[in-house]
Each structure stands twice: as structure tokens, then as C-alpha cells.
Amino acid sequence: VITADAVLSAQLAGTPSPKEVTWVSPLEVFFSQNVIYPKFTDGRSVDEAVRQIRVVEADSSEEDVVILEAPFPQIEAVRWCPKLRDGEGKPLLDSSGEERRGSEGLFSMDNRRLYALQRAAVAHCP
Numbered sequence: 001v002i003t004a005d006a007v008l009s010a011q012l013a014g015t016p017s018p019k020e021v022t023w024v025s026p027l028e029v030f031f032s033q034n035v036i037y038p039k040f041t042d043g044r045s046v047d048e049a050v051r052q053i054r055v056v057e058a059d060s061s062e063e064d065v066v067i068l069e070a071p072f073p074q075i076e077a078v079r080w081c082p083k084l085r086d087g088e089g090k091p092l093l094d095s096s097g098e099e100r101r102g103s104e105g106l107f108s109m110d111n112r113r114l115y116a117l118q119r120a121a122v123a124h125c126p
Helices: 046-052 111-124
Strands: 002-004 008-011 020-022 029-031 054-057 066-069 076-080 105-108
Touching (some): 046 111, 066 111
Parallel strands (some): 008 076, 029 105
Antiparallel strands (some): 076 105
8 A cells, every 4th residue: 555645635525624534545647637747846857856856664554665755745635526528628428418527536737746656656656
């Protein structure tokens, strides 16, 4: 099990505030965009950020639980059920003309940070 120190603040649907902090594996979070720019706004590359993420054994009763300590702020995600779209971005419709929806899950707007955490998680897994 891998969790991220860039603690995932998951705002659950129907929960206006405050945010609920939930520890999950970055591999359980979806991206909100199809493309990720390779540099952060401070000029640091995603590759450099991945190298700076530390893997720390967690104080947990579960075996093989680690925490990823990242050099950037925590990521945030929302529980969401996205509309399915075609290659041009138009909504896909079902046989009755209703918009089709994908699976509900946690989606992050912090795509570069999520990508860096996912790469670190995959590198740590055997």
C-alpha cells in the first residue's frame, strides 16, 4: 500500500466544507486532463520532482505501508463522475440521447504533482 504525504484532500460530493483529508495511493486517483506539461510553474521538471520524492516507512499495523514525502504541496481531488467525450471533446450519447457517464472516482486538478507521485509509487512497487 502506498499513500502520499502530499495528502490527498478529497472533497466528497455533497460535502460543502470543510475538506475531508483521506490517505490513498496516488495510483487510485485519476487525472483531470489528458496532457501534462513537463515543468512546474517554478521551472522544475517533473522528472526532478520525482527524484526528490522520498519513500518513508509508515507507522502502521499493515505491512508494506509507505508514505511518499513530496517536495511540493498536497494534492487535492474531488469525487466525480465525468461525462464521456469523443476525440473532439463532444459528449458521447447513449441510445436514448442522454449523455454517457464514466465511472465515479477521485479526480485531481493537480496533474503534474499526481503524475510525479504515481511515477514514484510505481518505481517503489516490486
